[in-house]
Amino acid sequence: MKRYYITTPIYYVNSAPHIGTALTTIVADACARFQKQRGREVYFLTGTDENAPKVHRVAQERGVPTQQFVDEMAEVFERAWRALHIEYDIFIRTTEERHKRVVSEVFRRLREQGDIYKGSYQGWYCISCETFFASSKIDESKTCPDCGKPLEWRDELCYYFRLSDYESRLREHILANPQFIQPEVRRNETLGFINEGLQDIAVSRTGSDWGVPVPDDPNSGVVYVWFDALLNYLTATGWLERGEAYLDTWPPDLQLMGKDILPRFHATIWPAMLMALGLPLPERLYGHGWWIVNKQKMSKSLGNVYAPLEVAQSLADAAGCELPYAVDAFRYYMLREMPTDADAEFSLEGFEARYNGDLANDLGNLLHRTLSMMHRYFEGRVPDGARLDAELADLFAQQAARVTEAFEAVDFPRGLREAWQIIGAVNRYYDEQAPWTLMKQGNTERAGQVLYAGLIAARLLGGLSEPVMPQVAREIARQLNLSSVPCWSDAVVMNAIPTGHILQEPKPIFPRLQPQRSTGGTPVQAQPTLERDTQATATITMPDTITIDEFKRLQIRIATVKAAEPVPKSTKLLKLTLDVGGEERTIVAGIAEDYTPEQVVGKQIPVLVNLQPALIRGIVSEGMMLAADVDGKAVLLHPDREVPSGSGVR
RNA sequence: GGCGGCGUAGCUCAGUUGGUCAGAGCAACCGGUUCAUACCCGGUGGGUCGGCGGUUCGAGUCCGCCCGCCGCUACCA
Numbered sequence: 069m070k071r072y073y074i075t076t077p078i079y080y081v082n083s084a085p086h087i088g089t090a091l092t093t094i095v096a097d098a099c100a101r102f103q104k105q106r107g108r109e110v111y112f113l114t115g116t117d118e119n120a121p122k123v124h125r126v127a128q129e130r131g132v133p134t135q136q137f138v139d140e141m142a143e144v145f146e147r148a149w150r151a152l153h154i155e156y157d158i159f160i161r162t163t164e165e166r167h168k169r170v171v172s173e174v175f176r177r178l179r180e181q182g183d184i185y186k187g188s189y190q191g192w193y194c195i196s197c198e199t200f201f202a203s204s205k206i207d208e209s210k211t212c213p214d215c216g217k218p219l220e221w222r223d224e225l226c227y228y229f230r231l232s233d234y235e236s237r238l239r240e241h242i243l244a245n246p247q248f249i250q251p252e253v254r255r256n257e258t259l260g261f262i263n264e265g266l267q268d269i270a271v272s273r274t275g276s277d278w279g280v281p282v283p284d285d286p287n288s289g290v291v292y293v294w295f296d297a298l299l300n301y302l303t304a305t306g307w308l309e310r311g312e313a314y315l316d317t318w319p320p321d322l323q324l325m326g327k328d329i330l331p332r333f334h335a336t337i338w339p340a341m342l343m344a345l346g347l348p349l350p351e352r353l354y355g356h357g358w359w360i361v362n363k364q365k366m367s368k369s370l371g372n373v374y375a376p377l378e379v380a381q382s383l384a385d386a387a388g389c390e391l392p393y394a395v396d397a398f399r400y401y402m403l404r405e406m407p408t409d410a411d412a413e414f415s416l417e418g419f420e421a422r423y424n425g426d427l428a429n430d431l432g433n434l435l436h437r438t439l440s441m442m443h444r445y446f447e448g449r450v451p452d453g454a455r456l457d458a459e460l461a462d463l464f465a466q467q468a469a470r471v472t473e474a475f476e477a478v479d480f481p482r483g484l485r486e487a488w489q490i491i492g493a494v495n496r497y498y499d500e501q502a503p504w505t506l507m508k509q510g511n512t513e514r515a516g517q518v519l520y521a522g523l524i525a526a527r528l529l530g531g532l533s534e535p536v537m538p539q540v541a542r543e544i545a546r547q548l549n550l551s552s553v554p555c556w557s558d559a560v561v562m563n564a565i566p567t568g569h570i571l572q573e574p575k576p577i578f579p580r581l582q583p584q585r586s587t588g589g590t591p592v593q594a595q596p597t598l599e600r601d602t603q604a605t606a607t608i609t610m611p612d613t614i615t616i617d618e619f620k621r622l623q624i625r626i627a628t629v630k631a632a633e634p635v636p637k638s639t640k641l642l643k644l645t646l647d648v649g650g651e652e653r654t655i656v657a658g659i660a661e662d663y664t665p666e667q668v669v670g671k672q673i674p675v676l677v678n679l680q681p682a683l684i685r686g687i688v689s690e691g692m693m694l695a696a697d698v699d700g701k702a703v704l705l706h707p708d709r710e711v712p713s714g715s716g717v718r
Numbered sequence: 719g720g721c722g723g724c725g726u727a728g729c730u731c732a733g734u735u736g737g738u739c740a741g742a743g744c745a746a747c748c749g750g751u752u753c754a755u756a757c758c759c760g761g762u763g764g765g766u767c768g769g770c771g772g773u774u775c776g777a778g779u780c781c782g783c784c785c786g787c788c789g790c791u792a793c794c795a
Contacts, residue, residue: 256722257790264791331790410724410788418730425744428755437754444753485732485743499759504752519753580755641793658794676795692795 071111072103073320077329078117078162078300081141082126085148087359087402087414088326090376094402095356095478096324097154101535102475106556111317113304114149115160116142120293124278134278138163151377152395153538160304162296167303171296172283174345175227175271183230183344184271186288193220227272227288229295234340235266241339247352249335250478253409254355258331266336271295298338302347320350322478327409330355354478357407359414374414383423388579396537397423397578403480403536424581426484430491431529431540432578437498438522439547439574441515445507450523450569451516460521461562463493464528468560471532480536487532494525523548523565531559540577547572623678624694624717625649626707632665644668644693648677649714656689659702672707674717 076096079089093114100112117123118138127137142161149156160167178184239262242248242255249255271292272282279290290296305317319342325334330353339349361374376398384394401419404426405412442448456464467490474483498518506515530544531554541553548565549572558564627646635641635656642660646653655675659668674694696703707715 253723253789260721260790327789405730413730421744424755429757433755433757435754437757439754441753482732488743495758496760498753499751502751502753507753574754576755578755580757582756635793656793656795689795 069109070315071317072100072108072322073111073305073317074100074103074113074322075301075304075320075324076114077325078115078160078297079145080120080123081116081118081138081145082120082123084141084144085376086373087376087379090148090152091356091359091402091406092324092326093149093154094152094399095406095480096322097152097156098399098403098480098535099322099324099475099478101155101538102556105531105534106472110157111305112156113158113160113301114154114156115158115300115304116145116162117293117297117300118142118161118163119279119290119296121273121276121278124276135163148377152380153392153399155538158304160300162300164303166309167300168280170303170308171280171291171299173308174299174302174341175280175291175295176283178229178341178344179227181344183233184227185230186225187228188223188225224274225288226270226274227282228268229271229337229341229344231266231269231337231340234343235262237343238262238266238336238339241349242335248349249330250352250354251409254327254330254335254353258335261331262336266340269337294333294337295341298333298341301350319348321352323350323353324478325353325355327355327357356478357409357411359407360411361414379416379419383419383581387423387428387581389577392539393537393543393577396540397427400427400484400533400536404484406480408479408481420581423578426488428576428578428580430488430495431533432576434491434494434522434529435526435544435547436574436576438519438526439571441503441519442523442571443573445503445512445515445519448571448573450520450565450567450571451512452567453513454516454520454565454567456521456524456562457497457517460493460497464490464525464562465560468528468532472556475535484533484536487529490525490529490532494522497521520565523571524562527554527565528559530554531556543577547574622676624674625677626672626711626713626715626717627653627675627677627691628713629668629671629673632668634660634665642668646675646691647713648675648691649712651714653677653690655691655693657693657695657702659693659695659704662702663704668704671704672710672713673704674707 074096076092079085085093096112096114100110104110116138118141123138124134127134130137132140138161142159146159149159162168175184239259242259242262246255249258269292272288272290273279273292274289276290279293280296281290282288301320301323302318305314307314307318323334334353334355342349377395380394380398381391383389383397384391387394389397398419401422404422405414405418439448442450467486470486471483474480474486501514501518503515503518506512506518526544527548527550530541530548530550534541534553538553545551545553549570550565554561554564625648627648629644630647630652631645633643635643642657642663642665644655644657646655653675676692676694677690694705696705
């Protein structure tokens with residue numbers, strides 16, 4: 069029987085794991101554990117992308133040999149994932165020889181059959197994103213449409229992959245297989261992208277010798293890193309090495325990633341490559357949303373990057389929770405709040421709220437109160453005749469089915485909500501039945517039955533939450549004195565704990581985070597406990613401030629407008645010729661709807677002169693005019709009195 | 719500017735094909751309970767379901783327009 073093959077992207081090793089990569093990997097791990105628990109054989113792949121020129125560059129900047137650098141970083145990732153209880157089956161590194169052989173072989177085959185051909189390339193390239201951009205996409209700009217960094221002009225002979233040949237087949241496949249790209253937003257986005265027309269992509273790069281050399285053509289540089297990287301999914305199955313046996317794993321059942329690399333790469337280039345190779349396509353591609361922090365996209369440059377382990381460690385310290393359970397709590401938070409189509413806010417306050425509310429008060433307390441009563445009333449032995457009420461049994465089974473369905477759909481927020489319904493039901497049941505009152509009335513038999521519901525619920529919850537919180541599930545099983553966490557089908561067996569079964573002493577798994585209280589008994593504002601521990605969490609800078617040094621990098625000068633004319637075939641643009649203190653500059657400004665050429669000639673305006681030049685409508689714009697923005701309309705700024713052209717602005 | 723999506727209680731959000739759909743969780747307040755990790759249970763929230771029209775016996779749920787936010791894209795710079 070074919071293994072359930074699940075993948076994460078391989079991660080760039082130029083920075084350590086953060087909550088973004090952790091999200092993808094934790095989701096993948098939870099999916100993998102879920103499938104395993106359901107009895108499937110699972111093959112779970114993650115790894116590192118080490119062939120990127122960017123990686124080479126970062127290593128050089130740090131003065132470390134690149135191979136040594138990637139070795140160290142791969143180790144950082146493996147350690148981080150193990151610490152987060154990620155149970156992958158294979159960790160692939162693209163610098164491995166066997167992967168390089170696969171890349172070479174695929175390149176050769178596609179070149180032989182004409183899917184890869186040699187041509188010349190002139191175009192704009194973003195080093196950071198490792199991506200070429202069609203001139204149609206950037207002819208008004210010289211910055212990367214994705215990351216905003218300056219693009220480099222490349223003019224080189226290189227190999228192309230005939231992506232355009234696969235346009236209609238891709239579209240047909242996507243239309244015929246609704247589950248292929250999820251969620252729906254990404255599917256629509258991909259279709260939109262494809263419908264604009266796919267162009268052949270350059271799949272070789274010169275300028276760096278770090279990577280897989282183009283086979284049999286030593287002067288053609290290395291294979292494009294995306295072409296290289298995507299093939300890791302194939303390498304990991306043993307394709308090329310194991311004959312037909314790789315089909316016990318191929319194709320992937322579920323490929324997870326962030327939404328940014330789904331439409332353009334995993335949903336177009338990747339399946340097109342596979343079509344060219346004549347291989348079956350992945351069953352399902354799933355792109356999740358991103359975490360945002362303080363309403364801002366998380367990024368290293370903004371300095372709002374959290375390290376998962378530090379977040380977990382600081383919770384452990386603040387709450388007195390054992391680290392493995394704090395890590396599981398972090399996993400729970402990631403999955404409970406997992407961004408699906410839209411982005412979601414990550415915050416320590418939110419994490420704490422989930423910890424106290426869902427884990428300490430709900431899950432932890434239910435287990436603890438149940439075991440406490442079992443020990444107090446029954447000396448820790450399951451009493452005779454204990455049996456689950458039919459009504460509760462039905463509810464448990466129904467909720468378990470809903471959890472299954474949600475997990476299968478990679479909808480962990482919904483699945484966990486459904487699982488937690490069980491906790492609410494048992495708490496209400498306890499309240500109605502009041503086993504403590506039954507005991508006082510001497511009705512021990514009924515009390516035992518009621519508490520039995522709590523035991524079964526705890527056992528079931530341990531099973532249902534195992535994909536999310538494996539260590540916690542184990543601890544629940546230990547306290548219930550079960551030999552192991554029940555597998556999925558076994559977890560829903562309702563009267564599975566036998567009469568006479570001995571239970572362990574209860575011990576809180578998630579000690580509650582205590583809000584601060586004043587000695588006078590008046591509650592004071594609860595302090596976000598984690599936030600006080602700034603040592604343990606990543607530093608968060610004020611994202612919307614810059615330093616004076618950063619400001620000084622902007623060279624703003626007063627320019628005098630010598631000439632102005634409309635830009636042909638444009639409605640918004642004026643071409644301005646400026647005197648910037650003896651030097652003449654041409655800039656293109658989007659003010660034609662607000663000013664006529666006559667109105668601006670002779671005016672003095674502040675201009676940012678050290679902006680990266682941009683090609684706009686075929687005109688090189690060498691700077692940016694500063695103007696007030698009034699409801700989208702430009703209003704020119706002038707010096708208080710006439711000043712020499714080229715005067716600096718500070 | 720174009721295409722797509724979204725805008726539901728203080729916060730985070732559920733709401734299939736139009737008719738108990740006006741909801742859940744959290745926060746707050748009130749009450750109850752005491753087995754439990756000051757926990758749990760119940761109650762309360764005057765939400766014009768972004769705004770204005772329309773279709774319909776009946777619309778968060780369909781249509782049009784407008785406002786706001788997001789994504790992709792574009793003659794943003």
